[in-house]
Amino acid sequence: MDKRPMEICIVSDLHLGTFGCQAKELLNYLKSIKPKTLILNGDIIDIWQFNKRYFPKTHMAVIKQIFSMASKDTKVIYITGNHDEALRKYADFEMGNIQLTDKIVFEINGEKNWVFHGDVFDRTTKGSAKLLAKLGGYGYDLLILINSLLNWSLKIMGKEKMSLSKSVKNGVKKAVSWINNFEQTAAELAIENNYQYVICGHIHQPQHRVVTTDKGSVTYLNSGDWIENLTSLEYFDNAWRLYQYDPKQFEETNKKSKIIQLQEELSVITQEVAFQVSM
Template sequence: MAKHPAQKKRRVEVVVISDVHLGTYGCHAKELLAYLKSIKPKTLILNGDIIDIWQFSKNYWPAAHMQVVRHLLSLMSKGIKVYYITGNHDEMLRRFAGMKLGSLQIQNKVVLELSNGQKAWVFHGDVFDVTMQHSKWLARLGAVGYDTLILLNRLVNYGCQKLNRPRMSFSKSVKNRVKSAVKFINNFESTCADLAAENGYDYVVCGHIHQPEIREMETFNGKVTYLNSGDWVENLTALEYNAGKWSLYQHSLALAQMELADNTEEEGDSAEELHGLLTNHQLFENLLAEFNQLKLRA
């Protein structure tokens, strides 16, 4: 198969991605891999829910999901600063907050000093979710329902593509029409902005609600810019910071399809081989054991 000409990677000062949900049917791992291979960041912030430990199953871990993990590891090996900020779906890693391993840091929140002298307060955002605080079982049930809805949505959109009809988003429709969902999103954004302004930060950067946004907000304590990196389940978005400005990146599905043939060839492992690897070595049990050992040595 003829390869597409190699494209020069874009240099980006800071990249923020969140809510990838590796290990679920809704995750667009191939598209994320294509995006990550198209950029050269100085700092990469993984702002929570990267691996969905809530719904992780050894029966579903496609090759593309492992390729994303391997690419992230390759960025760390090159000395690129990577912050892994814990979210609710990967809260198991919160016990390792503060741990540093090479260029990787695991944190619950980060204050980022930007090149323009301003400060960005970065955290996942589930701390402001009342359901997470008081009814975690309900949040987990909702996560399963959401993943099922996304899977159904992808099947419907496959049919739409065959019939040359526009794509649909069930969850976006629900969010836009249900008043309680709209109210929750507005309250979430206002709470984040209020606290950021109160603490003297110029930007507050979140994930969690799968709603990409860049918006300047007026609070009692002054103006602050609220940013949300969206997700890689529905919106396929990331935040990028360059030359003193933030921008919202929306990945093109068409572009991803052109690039993915090469990505698959480069990585090599089949889904069956990776599935066997995970089953035999119990990926997460070993990963946590390794973190424990590293913490004891530190």
């Protein structure tokens, strides 16, 4: 497969080190693109739920691929999020083509782009609420585990996958309202600061829309996640585009690793069930 060239690629909320991370699909995607700049917009390695008992080879392969891209003239900008906030004390660190920071502003074709993870708007990532959020993360991981078992069964039966967590989230009015408030707050701040684009992650909701207020308008973008949506943002031909992973594009690659992957999935699911039950 020929690599697709692009100016910028933004991915966020990979949550490497958790059961929900779709590392194989992410690795396929990263190997298929050739961006001049790769922006990792937070929650890349999930330090909140990091467990040395669970860090599969595919997760390590993603990290190796990112370093490989950096060694081949791709500028890699790692923006910290709340799940990898331990790295914030090293903000503004640079080594070769790799830069660590909390946020960036850059201009392209005369338009200002403001990129940050987005947890600054989320009260559940601060104070005592942070502990509840971490505990909720384990519950989310358990839901993802159940979902993986279900989808494994559906795959054997030749049926389409389904997302339990997305169904729950989309059905809860409070969650929908919180997402809308998040997007509106980000957009209003961007308009006040004369940015043309505001780009976030954090809420795992891919988006590309124009927000208009009485003070102006801005394009709000969200790169989604690599747990459920498998999305990214790509900039090429003078425009931002929202990309969603299509497994059909990688069928040949998947055929070669299918048997090995099924064996690994069974092993990982068995280990994770034992781990969750023992908690």
